[in-house]
Amino acid sequence: MSLLPAAGLLTVAGAGIAAVVHHDGAVDTIDAASASTSASSLAPRKDVLAATATDGQAPATVSRSAERPPVTNVTAEEEKIEGLRYAVTPVEIHADAKSASPVLATAASGDEVDITGETNGKWAEIIHKGVPRWVEASSLAEEMPLGTSPCATGSTVEKGLLPDTIKVHRAVCAAFPSVVSYGGIAGRGEHATGHALDIMVRGATGGEIAAFLQENRAELGIEYLIWQQRIWRPATSGSWRGMSDRGGDTANHMDHVHVTTYGSSATE
Numbered sequence: 001m002s003l004l005p006a007a008g009l010l011t012v013a014g015a016g017i018a019a020v021v022h023h024d025g026a027v028d029t030i031d032a033a034s035a036s037t038s039a040s041s042l043a044p045r046k047d048v049l050a051a052t053a054t055d056g057q058a059p060a061t062v063s064r065s066a067e068r069p070p071v072t073n074v075t076a077e078e079e080k081i082e083g084l085r086y087a088v089t090p091v092e093i094h095a096d097a098k099s100a101s102p103v104l105a106t107a108a109s110g111d112e113v114d115i116t117g118e119t120n121g122k123w124a125e126i127i128h129k130g131v132p133r134w135v136e137a138s139s140l141a142e143e144m145p146l147g148t149s150p151c152a153t154g155s156t157v158e159k160g161l162l163p164d165t166i167k168v169h170r171a172v173c174a175a176f177p178s179v180v181s182y183g184g185i186a187g188r189g190e191h192a193t194g195h196a197l198d199i200m201v202r203g204a205t206g207g208e209i210a211a212f213l214q215e216n217r218a219e220l221g222i223e224y225l226i227w228q229q230r231i232w233r234p235a236t237s238g239s240w241r242g243m244s245d246r247g248g249d250t251a252n253h254m255d256h257v258h259v260t261t262y263g264s265s266a267t268e
Contacts, residue, residue, distance in 0.1 A: 080116040081127050085140035087111045088148065097123035097134040104133060110149045113140060146219045147171035147266070153180055160185040162194040164221030164261035168213070169197055171220055176201075176209055183256070190260050195223075199257040209257050221266035226258040 087107040094101045097120035105128065107113055116132065118125035124137035147167030151174070158166045161184055169182060183191070183198030190196035199209055210227045213220065217234060224233035229252040230240040249255050 077127055077130055077132055078114075080118075080132070081114045082117045083115050085113050085115050085124075085142060086144045087113055087135075087139060088141045088145060089139055091135050091139045093126070093128050094123075094134045097121065097125075101134070104128070107135070110144060115140070146216055147174075149174055152177070157182045157184040157197075160194050161197065162261065162263040164263055164266050165194055165197050165259070167220050167266055168222065168259050168261060171216065172199055172209060172212070175212055176205065178205065179209070195261055195263055197259045197261075199259065200255060201257060202255055206257050213257070213259060218267045221262045221264065223260045223262050225260075226253045228252070228254055 087109055089109050091107040091111075091113070092103045093105045093107060095104055113135070114127045116125045116127060119137060120134070122136055122138065123134045124140060126133055126135055147170045149170055151170055153173065155169075158169055161169070165184075169184075172179065179199060179201050181200035183200065185191060185194060191198075199206075201209060206227060210225055210232070213222055213225055214232065216222075223235070224231060226232075226243070229243050229245065231243055232240050243252075246252050
């Protein structure tokens, strides 16, 4: 007994004739062109999906091409870039300038975003992976607000610190990357409550950091500073005031700038 193809069809090449062998052994012949047309009509189209009918109706078809985004000229789109902005908070990247449009990706706080300058209401157009997309304009800034970017060397010291104290750490970390040692939570005074940060530094760099913190006191929620046996508390005096000798470099704040914050009063 010979084995037949599972579909019961066998095409014989040559002379434009197709032979169809039935399971009962009978043979019919049809024109090859007709057979080719018939076979192609039976084959499913690659760009169409058949949806399963669940209500007794005929199945619907869904075009795959409808799911594919249009091919984009990446070079042309990137030529639209006119500037750079920063995501000041985690930013959802939408396909269109609509809240209901699909969210395709998320930019983390501090990420750089290429903008085109095009806007649509509250939306700003950006170029994401060579394709125009949309984000809420209010979530972007020309510069990152002071004290918002996480420290590149890590954030372990921030555990237990209050928001203003965390901002101080991040601001100093960004402005003075050479400083890598900080003191956060400890079992004494303001260090126990998360209001204080010690910036471990000596010499001229310590003076520069103290001046930087004075200049940005309001933005960082700073209550007072101690550096090199002097205290600066703007609520009582605009000048540095001397302190009594406490008996050592660390106690007299010769090897670190001490910062005490209000906790959550920063203006940004």
